[in-house]
Amino acid sequence: MRLVTAIIKPFKLDDVKSALEAFGVHGLTVSEVNGYGRQKGHTEVYRGAEYTVDFVPKVRLEVVVADDDAADVVDVIVKSAATGQIGDGKVWSTPVDDLVRVRTGERGPDAL
Amino acid sequence: MKLVTAIVKPFKLDDVKQALHEMGVAGMTVSEVQGHGRQRGHTEVYRGAEYVVDFVPKVRLEVVVDDENAGRVVDAIIDAARTGQIGDGKVWTTTVDELVRIRTGERGPEAL
Amino acid sequence: MHVDAGDTAWVLGSAALVLFMTPGLALFYGGMVRSKHVLAMMVQNLATIAVVSVVWAVLAYSLAFGPDAGGGFIGTLHLAGLAHPTAQVPGFNLSIPPLAFAAFQMMFAVITAALLTGAGADRMRFDGFLVFASVWVLVVYAPIAHWVFSPEGWLFKRGVLDFAGGNVVEIDSGASALALAFVLGRRRGWPRDVMAPHSLPLTVLGAGILWFGWFGFNAGSALAANGVAAQAFVSTQLAACTGLLGWLIVEKWRTGHATTLGAASGAVAGLVAITPAAGYVNAMAALLIGLLGGITGVLAVAVKFKFRYDDSLDVVGVHGACGVVGTLLLGLLAQSNVAGHGAGLHLLGEQALAVVVTIAWAFTLTFVIATVVQRTVGLRVSPEVELEGLDTAVHAESAYDFGNVRAGRIG
Numbered sequence: 001m002r003l004v005t006a007i008i009k010p011f012k013l014d015d016v017k018s019a020l021e022a023f024g025v026h027g028l029t030v031s032e033v034n035g036y037g038r039q040k041g042h043t044e045v046y047r048g049a050e051y052t053v054d055f056v057p058k059v060r061l062e063v064v065v066a067d068d069d070a071a072d073v074v075d076v077i078v079k080s081a082a083t084g085q086i087g088d089g090k091v092w093s094t095p096v097d098d099l100v101r102v103r104t105g106e107r108g109p110d111a112l
Numbered sequence: 113m114k115l116v117t118a119i120v121k122p123f124k125l126d127d128v129k130q131a132l133h134e135m136g137v138a139g140m141t142v143s144e145v146q147g148h149g150r151q152r153g154h155t156e157v158y159r160g161a162e163y164v165v166d167f168v169p170k171v172r173l174e175v176v177v178d179d180e181n182a183g184r185v186v187d188a189i190i191d192a193a194r195t196g197q198i199g200d201g202k203v204w205t206t207t208v209d210e211l212v213r214i215r216t217g218e219r220g221p222e223a224l
Numbered sequence: 225m226h227v228d229a230g231d232t233a234w235v236l237g238s239a240a241l242v243l244f245m246t247p248g249l250a251l252f253y254g255g256m257v258r259s260k261h262v263l264a265m266m267v268q269n270l271a272t273i274a275v276v277s278v279v280w281a282v283l284a285y286s287l288a289f290g291p292d293a294g295g296g297f298i299g300t301l302h303l304a305g306l307a308h309p310t311a312q313v314p315g316f317n318l319s320i321p322p323l324a325f326a327a328f329q330m331m332f333a334v335i336t337a338a339l340l341t342g343a344g345a346d347r348m349r350f351d352g353f354l355v356f357a358s359v360w361v362l363v364v365y366a367p368i369a370h371w372v373f374s375p376e377g378w379l380f381k382r383g384v385l386d387f388a389g390g391n392v393v394e395i396d397s398g399a400s401a402l403a404l405a406f407v408l409g410r411r412r413g414w415p416r417d418v419m420a421p422h423s424l425p426l427t428v429l430g431a432g433i434l435w436f437g438w439f440g441f442n443a444g445s446a447l448a449a450n451g452v453a454a455q456a457f458v459s460t461q462l463a464a465c466t467g468l469l470g471w472l473i474v475e476k477w478r479t480g481h482a483t484t485l486g487a488a489s490g491a492v493a494g495l496v497a498i499t500p501a502a503g504y505v506n507a508m509a510a511l512l513i514g515l516l517g518g519i520t521g522v523l524a525v526a527v528k529f530k531f532r533y534d535d536s537l538d539v540v541g542v543h544g545a546c547g548v549v550g551t552l553l554l555g556l557l558a559q560s561n562v563a564g565h566g567a568g569l570h571l572l573g574e575q576a577l578a579v580v581v582t583i584a585w586a587f588t589l590t591f592v593i594a595t596v597v598q599r600t601v602g603l604r605v606s607p608e609v610e611l612e613g614l615d616t617a618v619h620a621e622s623a624y625d626f627g628n629v630r631a632g633r634i635g
Contacts (some may be wrong), residue, residue: 027149045620096204100191103200157479159525163418
């Protein structure tokens, strides 16, 4: 099993979610994060005091999938999240040693 | 070393925290996330416009432990987090290649 | 002229109440937009207070309430710059200082212009809107105010009744908002994307302030501290209440839920509907007008989806539609002891005429002004700015910081 993690632009979440559902992935976890790569942030001004805020809001999406599906899932995410503009994000996958469904105790691929 | 990641229902965080402390696991990181598996979200209505909100608030808990304890930690989390209702969450482990305590520079199992 | 202390105190206090409605509107609308646009909505409202007040004092007051230039169409510039502040307001026999009247009416112009921010939510240029609002007050608001509120105005002379601004404020803003929504175009992603209110607590606070201020708006329009003001006060309260209940009942029936936004909106819808009628109808009539206002509102806000125009915060649906309903009902419910010859087909006909004329003038001229501004200064922001959020992109600010990651530094 593999954990696929994606950092994407927030307004793309709906497209990625739909694409994953169409692929057959029905569960995922998302969190709001801040990040930047080569994309710069913005400036804020409060009564003349200027602050440079480097971070840009992103969404982190995580989903655990079967080994065979991992590469395809990464592709699905990349295609649905891309805009071509700087700041589109990154996707990576790491191996998962063990997976358990809390409600039932199912382990391994049964818990996917 | 292993990174144990758990997605649990927010109101179960305290029970899980308690269970881990009793095992001698002193530190953890939690974040508020949103997720869904087969559990559906809910509908919101604003001046007649209906929105389907699929995501449900969850808590993500992360803790790095040594290899021998990983299995017991996973079990403890599951026992504490389970309600038997849909949406209880999942727990998984991945291998950690490197761990450093920032304050002291300790590396490896000493940084646990 | 005789100046009555009680009347003056009440009208000055009412002017302050009406002014308070615009920051209230900022909260009401602010809570309904997405968090990345909330500050832009609020500062547009605040700046509208500033710009419209100045334009009013310098020019628009005279156009609206100055001596008639002919035909009851527009006032002369005789009162420009608030000149002749002690001379009786043309056509009126007021027991308050003319300046108090000018100040009171100033706040009406302010809130009417501010309402238009609701039609352009999330996509309007700050500078463009202020230019638009300045011209709009002169070309759309002032003439309609002259026709309906000034005793020298042609609709007033025909017997049209508008106690506090059913035509001048509500229908005017509703029709103007429709034109503005057409010129601006739909928000990116509307109606598919989720654009739910980000903070209904702000909206409820705003609705409370609007409700409170409306007592100045309606009861203050008696221009005296007397029985008519008391009637207007009571009518205002009763209409707000039945408006709220009417909206909730219909909403629950249609969607299965009675919502907070529905309650806040229903109260406003009732208040809008009673605005033309407040001092002219009795308490039971006010209950009915408010109820029909609330029901009209909850049904009218769905129309924009059918015709696919993005009247983002329902200025057309709540202010326009409910204003029309109240103005027409007044034709059937006006009491003759306080309102001309009272209700009947003749009055109903005049009310309908006023509705049609107001809509036609407001819609057409707003469309023209907005188009000209769009092509010169610019009225709609670029897609990139709209996507990033007006708050950071236009105003270099963000509304909320809950201690989350905002690492940055000064300079």
